Amino acid sequence: MDRVKRTLAPYLLVLPGGLWLVVFFAVPMATMVSLSLQEGDVVNGFVFTGHWQNYVESLADYQTQLIRSLVYGAVTSFVLIVLAFPVAYWIAFYGGRRKATYLFLILLPFFVSFVLRTISWRMLLTDDGVLLHPLKEAGILPGDFQVLGSATAVIAGLVYSFLPFMVLPIYVALERIDPRVVEAARDLYASPVSSFTKVIFPLALPGVFAGVLMTFVPASSDYVNSELLGSSETTMIGQVIQSKFLSNSDYPSASALSFTLMAVLLVGIFVYARALGTEDVMKVAAR
Amino acid sequence: MTTPPSTPAAHPAIEFAGVRKDYISHGEAVPAVKSLDLAIGQGEFFSLLGPSGCGKTTTMRMIAGFEEPTAGKVFLDGKDVTGVAPNKRDVNMVFQSYALFPHLTVQQNVAFGLERRKIAKDEIKRRVGEMLEIVSLTGMERRQPKEMSGGQQQRVALARALVNHPRALLLDEPLGALDLKLRQQMQIELKRIQREVGITFVYVTHDQGEALTMSDRIAVMNGGLIEQLGSPRDIYERPATRFVAGFIGTSNIIDGNVSWSDQGYAVLDKGPGERVVVPVPGGVAVGRNIEVSIRPEKIDLHRTIPAEVTGSLLSGVVSEVVYHGTSTNYTVVTSAGTDFVVFDQNAHDAEDVASRGERVFLTWAPQHSYPIGV
Ligand SMILES: Nc1ncnc2c1ncn2[C@@H]1O[C@H](COP(=O)(O)OP(=O)(O)O)[C@@H](O)[C@H]1O
Ligand SMILES: [Mg+2]
Numbered sequence: 001m002d003r004v005k006r007t008l009a010p011y012l013l014v015l016p017g018g019l020w021l022v023v024f025f026a027v028p029m030a031t032m033v034s035l036s037l038q039e040g041d042v043v044n045g046f047v048f049t050g051h052w053q054n055y056v057e058s059l060a061d062y063q064t065q066l067i068r069s070l071v072y073g074a075v076t077s078f079v080l081i082v083l084a085f086p087v088a089y090w091i092a093f094y095g096g097r098r099k100a101t102y103l104f105l106i107l108l109p110f111f112v113s114f115v116l117r118t119i120s121w122r123m124l125l126t127d128d129g130v131l132l133h134p135l136k137e138a139g140i141l142p143g144d145f146q147v148l149g150s151a152t153a154v155i156a157g158l159v160y161s162f163l164p165f166m167v168l169p170i171y172v173a174l175e176r177i178d179p180r181v182v183e184a185a186r187d188l189y190a191s192p193v194s195s196f197t198k199v200i201f202p203l204a205l206p207g208v209f210a211g212v213l214m215t216f217v218p219a220s221s222d223y224v225n226s227e228l229l230g231s232s233e234t235t236m237i238g239q240v241i242q243s244k245f246l247s248n249s250d251y252p253s254a255s256a257l258s259f260t261l262m263a264v265l266l267v268g269i270f271v272y273a274r275a276l277g278t279e280d281v282m283k284v285a286a287r
Numbered sequence: 288m289t290t291p292p293s294t295p296a297a298h299p300a301i302e303f304a305g306v307r308k309d310y311i312s313h314g315e316a317v318p319a320v321k322s323l324d325l326a327i328g329q330g331e332f333f334s335l336l337g338p339s340g341c342g343k344t345t346t347m348r349m350i351a352g353f354e355e356p357t358a359g360k361v362f363l364d365g366k367d368v369t370g371v372a373p374n375k376r377d378v379n380m381v382f383q384s385y386a387l388f389p390h391l392t393v394q395q396n397v398a399f400g401l402e403r404r405k406i407a408k409d410e411i412k413r414r415v416g417e418m419l420e421i422v423s424l425t426g427m428e429r430r431q432p433k434e435m436s437g438g439q440q441q442r443v444a445l446a447r448a449l450v451n452h453p454r455a456l457l458l459d460e461p462l463g464a465l466d467l468k469l470r471q472q473m474q475i476e477l478k479r480i481q482r483e484v485g486i487t488f489v490y491v492t493h494d495q496g497e498a499l500t501m502s503d504r505i506a507v508m509n510g511g512l513i514e515q516l517g518s519p520r521d522i523y524e525r526p527a528t529r530f531v532a533g534f535i536g537t538s539n540i541i542d543g544n545v546s547w548s549d550q551g552y553a554v555l556d557k558g559p560g561e562r563v564v565v566p567v568p569g570g571v572a573v574g575r576n577i578e579v580s581i582r583p584e585k586i587d588l589h590r591t592i593p594a595e596v597t598g599s600l601l602s603g604v605v606s607e608v609v610y611h612g613t614s615t616n617y618t619v620v621t622s623a624g625t626d627f628v629v630f631d632q633n634a635h636d637a638e639d640v641a642s643r644g645e646r647v648f649l650t651w652a653p654q655h656s657y658p659i660g661v
Pocket of ligand 2: 343
């Protein structure tokens with residue numbers, strides 16, 4: 001009896017979460033796959049015809065937005081590494097007893113709704129807003145200078161939105177480094193710079209990897225930042241999918257685009273993982 | 288003693304001149320090393336021995352350059368290195384936790400220092416191979432540290448430091464994490480390696496047995512100061528302070544007023560017929576209170592009062608008998624008021640000499656009494 005209980009226990013434990021996944025992930029996924037292969041319109045209804053051309057057509061129509069999204073996502077992740085690494089480094093090595101406080105400060109903006117936060121950025125970047133107005137007055141910037149509506153504004157918004165998702169994993173990786181190991185590098189004739197490049201950075205790499213994973217995917221499929229801070233020149237694939245679903249009721253091509261995006265991201269991550277070496281991926285997985 | 292190395296050793300390998308080190312803790316200066324004047328010779332196996340918190344690690348970290356003295360200077364090979372960065376000092380450290388680079392293989396760990404110093408690739412390969420042979424790790428070049436046992440990691444740490452041929456190797460309780468058997472094996476191994484490479488070893492330990500067996504000289508530290516500096520024999524046989532006598536092995540310490548002093552000997556009267564005879568080459572004034580240390584293995588235990596006693600004699604009652612295999616340890620409450628510990632070798636006696644509660648007599652030769660600080 002006890003043995004039966006013990007063999008069953010793990011399955012029972014996984015049951016609630018498993019059911020949740022089946023109901024709220026697998027079922028909608030299957031529905032979406034089916035939707036992406038249907039034809040028709042809202043008025044007359046959709047029928048499943050295995051119309052795979054939905055994929056070809058939507059990709060042909062929106063490849064610009066898709067590529068743009070991936071580029072924005074990649075640039076965002078890159079800028080985030082550059083910005084987040086020093087912050088995480090400082091907190092991990094110089095935070096002293098206040099580490100928890102600093103991490104909390106990094107998370108603090110996230111207690112405000114992200115739509116509100118993005119709207120505030122809009123006010124910040126607007127043509128005669130708090131940021132640009134004084135600079136224009138002072139003659140540092142030309143009078144017709146604009147940020148809002150540009151790729152810069154969208155990427156700035158994305159970077160801001162996902163900062164903690166890069167800081168936290170890098171911080172965790174740095175925090176795990178035994179300070180003696182860094183001292184050992186210095187003891188073995190490494191200058192401060194080479195003890196960083198040869199020891200600290202390689203040991204933090206799994207954190208960087210996790211950070212890229214956690215920022216590149218949501219940044220590439222984001223639709224809020226471009227909607228509020230961008231223009232028609234910055235339209236991202238997320239916006240296209242959103243408007244097809246909610247405004248145009250073109251469910252099949254919206255679904256087809258969603259799957260295309262998903263496939264591209266999965267392939268991208270796979271290639272990225274292979275390029276970095278499976279070793280590091282395993283390390284992230286093991287932690 | 289030994290033949291001088293190829294370059295005449297004009298300077299000690301390591302020298303501390305008037306060094307003090309305070310840590311700032313909660314805005315207050317806490318002294319870790321109070322006053323240190325010390326010269327460690329070329330090729331010497333030198334141990335810093337003392338209880339936890341006495342300043343051993345701090346002393347070692349000042350040699351490596353991880354801490355700077357609050358006052359005073361540190362010299363390596365006669366050159367003032369105070370304020371010089373750790374990577375510019377020609378000494379290497381073996382950390383207690385080994386601190387191996389977890390992302391590098393054994394080969395890469397050992398090659399790290401040579402690569403930083405831009406040594407040619409094929410020479411690095413040769414030297415790493417040689418060093419791995421010395422520490423018996425040949426064939427493990429491609430392993431990651433986490434795939435190795437504690438003892439093997441210890442050898443990697445040693446090889447990683449020694450391969451650079453530093454002027455001195457600093458070892459901070461390097462065997463602390465190993466179990467007893469492995470520790471004893473590594474003690475012999477370390478001593479062999481030190482002889483083989485001829486590099487100065489500075490060895491930090493709180494294990495007196497380890498320090499006594501391995502060192503050429505030992506500095507016994509306590510509370511940020513050196514209590515005594517000398518050869519293992521000096522320190523064991525002639526402890527300079529009560530602390531050293533107590534810290535190194537077991538000592539019986541008895542004090543009393545000098546009742547008679549002549550020709551380099553003093554006698555402490557301890558009741559009718561009982562006395563402690565102690566050599567005091569410099570002489571000592573009658574009436575002065577002195578402390579005398581006696582090692583437990585130097586004392587003879589008798590059930591009847593011996594006919595002829597040339598040295599010290601005390602009587603007492605056995606309060607504890609502990610059998611240790613090679614010896615039996617007796618605790619005796621003496622009539623003089625001090626507890627004495629006596630180690631009796633089990634070479635001849637198949638039975639215990641005395642049992643609990645029995646009245647016994649302790650005797651020892653004059654030269655086995657050692658006056659502390661006289
Ligand atoms: N970084 C530090 N900050 C404050 N106090 C320290 C620091 N390192 C050591 N100490 C204190 O200095 C004293 C000596 O420490 P240490 O040199 O590590 O002793 P040992 O190695 O002999 O155990 C101890 O009282 C310890 O608490
Ligand atoms: Mg220590």
